[in-house]
Amino acid sequence: MKILIASDLHWPTYNxxxxxxxxxxxxxxxxxxxxxxxxxxxxxxxYEEYDGNYLVKRTASVTFPFYQNFRISxxxxxxxxxxxxxxxxxxxxxxxxxxxxxxxxxxxxxxxxPLVATHHAMPENLMDNMRxxxxxxxPIQYLMTEYWARFHAKADYVTLPTQAAVEQFGEDxxxxxxxxxxNGIDLSQYMPGVxxxxxxxxxxxxxxxxxxxxxxxxxxxxxxxxxxxxxAKIMNATNHxxxxxDGTDVERLKTLAHTLGIEEQTTFTGRVTDEAKIELHxxxxxxxxxxxxxxQCISLLESMATxxxxxxxxxxxxxxxxxxxxxxxxxxxxxxxxxxxxxxxxLGDEKLRTAFGKKSLEIAKTHDIQHTLDRFEEIYxxxxxxxxxxxx
Numbered sequence: 133m134k135i136l137i138a139s140d141l142h143w144p145t146y147n148x149x150x151x152x153x154x155x156x157x158x159x160x161x162x163x164x165x166x167x168x169x170x171x172x173x174x175x176x177x178x179y180e181e182y183d184g185n186y187l188v189k190r191t192a193s194v195t196f197p198f199y200q201n202f203r204i205s206x207x208x209x210x211x212x213x214x215x216x217x218x219x220x221x222x223x224x225x226x227x228x229x230x231x232x233x234x235x236x237x238x239x240x241x242x243x244x245x246p247l248v249a250t251h252h253a254m255p256e257n258l259m260d261n262m263r264x265x266x267x268x269x270x271p272i273q274y275l276m277t278e279y280w281a282r283f284h285a286k287a288d289y290v291t292l293p294t295q296a297a298v299e300q301f302g303e304d305x306x307x308x309x310x311x312x313x314x315n316g317i318d319l320s321q322y323m324p325g326v327x328x329x330x331x332x333x334x335x336x337x338x339x340x341x342x343x344x345x346x347x348x349x350x351x352x353x354x355x356x357x358x359x360x361x362x363x364a365k366i367m368n369a370t371n372h373x374x375x376x377x378d379g380t381d382v383e384r385l386k387t388l389a390h391t392l393g394i395e396e397q398t399t400f401t402g403r404v405t406d407e408a409k410i411e412l413h414x415x416x417x418x419x420x421x422x423x424x425x426x427x428q429c430i431s432l433l434e435s436m437a438t439x440x441x442x443x444x445x446x447x448x449x450x451x452x453x454x455x456x457x458x459x460x461x462x463x464x465x466x467x468x469x470x471x472x473x474x475x476x477x478x479l480g481d482e483k484l485r486t487a488f489g490k491k492s493l494e495i496a497k498t499h500d501i502q503h504t505l506d507r508f509e510e511i512y513x514x515x516x517x518x519x520x521x522x523x524x
Contacts, residue, residue: 133165133166134168134220134221135221135223135224136223136236137153137157137168137224137225138169138224138227138236139153139170139226139227139228139232139233140227140228140232140233141227143183146349146403147349148252148428148430149227151430152316153171155315155318156508157183157186158183158184158185158186159505160186161184161185161186168189168221169187170232171189171232172202172205173191174193174203175190176192191232194206204230204231205232205235212232212236212239213239221245222245222512222521223246223515224237224240224246225508225512226249226250227252229279229283233249237283243523244519245523246512246516247288247289248288248508249283249289250291250313251280251284251290251297251301251427252293253427281302285308287306288515288518288519289309290306290311292310292311293314293315293449294312294314294427294449295452296452297312298311298312300448300449313508313511314428314503316433317437317500317501318500318501319500319501319502321410322413322437323439327411327414331412331414334408335399335404336399337372337374337415338372341370342417342418343373343374343417344417344479345374345413345416345418345420345440346373346375346420347413347434348376348423348429348431350378350381350382353423353425355422355445356375356385357381357385358468358471360373360388362471362472362475363394364392364393365468365472366472366475367394370479372397373394373398374415376401376412377404410434410438413438416438417485418441418478418479419436419441419442420471421442421443421444421454422466423448424445425448426450427449428449428453429444429448432444432454433499437493437496441459441460441478441488442459442460443471443474443478445465446464453495455491455495459488459489459491460474461478
């Protein structure tokens, strides 16, 4: 198949949508499909590049200031139209409903190309990073939700990463089939094991302490400040907090760590390589995801695949992964006292850590990226069989 993936967030942007679209492109290419990704330029000007085994066509873009390492294509319609006519895809898979997604959808409808759309977003993903718009958050969130429903109504097949995400989106919002399909992770990369000694040296992480880990974007929507407040309640000579990632909230969090008196026992690594991510997950004794706006959470899945217990917020779709009293604890949004208690219980009980870790591993094994690729191949085949493109 010739598969075109359109994503307004794509590698090297650091977030779940970008990670999934890249994993999807690499996985489909490895299976022998011809894959092309349309994504925003990282320099401002249009260009193309290979990311391993697939081609990325970059459209002209400008910096989007409210989101770390995110550039947005303002008027990509002509570029997208040209790319699609040159590539002649059998199917188009849209990852977001922003400018590239909208332009790509327009072309798919114009040329009768089979169209699959995956929805990854919640209104809070944007609103928490734009504090000046807080007084208008409710009407803006309503308008965003309505726009998403109208956008996806034109697709031939719609997926979301979890059943909870499907229910939140509304199963009756679009006429097309609507299905939960996990983003998946590469279980050949993420698995239990002893971390490389070099990872401790590279990021100055103590080897003789229990590690509480957060790994992901560091933007306001992730509520990492709640984790810092929770850690301050349980900090002692036997533990250490490691915050992995980059984003618009880093400096504010470093200031907060100083104010809380935990900066000496908190490591901010900044953005890390894919190889370092794998090793840092192995370093952890417990993973914490304080964000209330996850439609799945790939980084939590990665941690679980390395056999780690979890503490997370009982919001969004995280409860499908972090199952309360099964492989971790779920806490109320922004309740730093509850998160502190949960972290303390796991760190203080080796048998509980081991039991939770085993359950995490069992759950993660049901989210192998190979299962995800199998299902999307089936979806692509079904929508291709139902339509005949009219590309000229």
